[in-house]
Amino acid sequence: MEGQNCSETENQNPQIVVVMVPLPMQGHLNQLLHLSHLVTSFGIPVHFAGSATHNRQAKQRLHGWDHDSLTKIHFHDFQLPPYTSHPAPSKPGHSIPYPTHLYPLFEAAAQHLREPVSQLVHQLSTMFRRVIVVHDIVMSSVVQDVISIPNAELYCLIPISAFTLFFNFWEKLAEKPFQLDSTDIPEYLPSNEGCTPPEIARFSTNQIKLLRPETGWIYNTSRPVEGKYVELFEKLSPNAERKHFVLGPFNPVEFNSRSGEQRHQCLEWLDDQEQNSVIYVSFGSSTSLSYEQIRELAIGLERSGQKFVWVIRNSDSVDVFAEGEKRRPQLPEGYEERVKNRGIVVADWAPQLEILAHPSTGGFMSHCGWNSCIESISMGVPIAAWPMHSDQPRNTVLVTDVLKIGTPVRDWAHCDQLVMSSTIENAVSTLMATEEGQQMRKRATDLGHAVRGSLAKGGAAHSEMCSFIAHITR
Structure with missing residues (x-):
């Protein structure tokens, strides 16, 4: 515009x-x-x-x-x-x-x-x-x-x-x-x-x-x-x-391709992947997963067999520039070596808009904060919806039940429970490797075209x- x-x-x-x-x-x-x-x-x-x-x-x-x-x-x-x-x-x-x-x-x-x-x-x-x-x-x-x-x-x-x-x-x-x-x-x-x-x-x-x-x-x-x-x-x-x-x-909603030092490493990695083959995993700037939940998510992604870009970071502090000891999310031992041929882990801020706009990105596992929802929709990317707090549970209903461009990961009725790796594996597979997921992707693509239009x-x-x-x- x-x-x-x-x-x-x-x-x-x-x-x-x-x-x-x-x-x-x-x-x-x-x-x-x-x-x-x-x-x-x-x-x-x-x-x-x-x-x-x-x-x-x-x-x-x-x-x-x-x-x-x-x-x-x-x-x-x-x-x-x-x-x-x-x-x-x-x-x-x-x-x-x-x-x-x-x-x-x-x-x-x-x-x-x-x-x-x-x-x-x-x-x-x-x-x-x-x-x-x-x-x-x-x-x-x-x-x-x-x-x-x-x-x-x-x-x-x-x-x-x-x-x-x-x-x-x-x-x-x-x-x-x-x-x-x-x-x-x-x-x-x-x-x-x-x-x-x-x-x-x-x-x-x-x-x-x-x-x-x-x-x-x-x-x-x-x-x-x-x-x-x-x-x-x-x-x-x-x-x-x-x-x-x-x-x-x-x-x-439109990006000029950049090369060299200006371009994030995960975008370079995405360049080498097939169209719609990668699920992007990120839970925004106001969520910190427990060590136990990180482990379950890691296992679920690994067992799904799908390619992924996973941004793993903690909730922002009140001053993101303040020095001091910061809790580093911990992955299972040897994890990044095991998944190196089909997954990349980003332990810092990532260019979400450009990741979602990349043709290799075919799904988004998201907390369903409104920024992430509208960005994903505008790029035509379907969502594996995992709400964490605030407006996110209701945004999940909009995405999965009203617009029908996503599948739920977390059942909000059980939000006090750990989401197990088998549940995560099933949600990723549904979105990325089934006819049901393909129909969600088609609806998301059509809606993205309408938004950009x-x-x-x-x-x-x-x-x-x-x-x-x-x-x-x-």
Whole structure:
């Protein structure tokens, strides 16, 4: 999606500026940084406001864009006061540690970024005709003073799927304002109870309560994927004047091949594999598997006989650049030697978008965080869904039961149990080596084409982005 294709809006009003206010967590930083690139392509200046550490993190992990494009974005590195955080503890009996160690960071950002962000917006309001502030839905407290600035407008980023968003709101309504069609409701929808630690759930709820009725909503999703659930959520909106813009996926969907030192080793390895022959295994930036679970996963991948790229890493700390002893995931003895002809293990950050876009990648074993889901969908890759926490169990239902482009690995009803190697082996084999998996791949491929088509000139997402730009530059 390129700004210059919207000739009716491009640079029509250079007196507009956009301020991005992300939650300091990788999956949220990433989305607003992608959106920043899209907005700057229309000739509109963007200011990215966050802590110094997390701005650095977002820039360093940028992928899919030329790093020179970062020079078009103005980063404001604000300092957070010291706060106490502890390593991620496990829920008793739970094989997946929750990222509760990030909670003090969220609170610190919500409390201490309010004043500097307010000052920034005030300053920009004297320099530009209009200031557009786009904030993560759970950073509402940071931007609550913006409403007092006459020429500033608020827009809320929805960083989760419209499917999950809708049902999260719908189930809390004592009286339903309209009837749902039976085709709108999945046969099984997991409860949110136990998906998120209580303190983080309270934090999110309190932030959502601070949303202003006039705030616009921006979705990092695609109408071909879940337009029905965006429309259902719009019907729930208490304010008919609220604007809803479906602008996703924000991530790039086309890549220029690179060679030499710039290219990650796993991409070089993928070049030598057959089309759709490799399953990519990664559980995002907020999950740490137990030693026991790593062992079961390793055995399951080995016994499946399928080729794989496995990114094995722990949940991000509050400061990914801090020095200190870090727990290294441990593989079974001699494992990498045994699988060297058909598997590669990456013990660090990996270029996920480019891996998913590679023609050799035929499946994705994922925690089903929304970034990973929409990236996989946009590249036409089916998913072996293994939810860990937060919105992931409901995203899994969207992927496996609604869109039918994936197979479940973890049954959320037994989320407190270790997932055994035989279960993992079966899920990998189903996705990669059966007719059922092939049908999932075909549906994923077709959906990926539809998503990419919507981003092309004249497509639904491209037109909606043009409408958004026209609206904020009116």
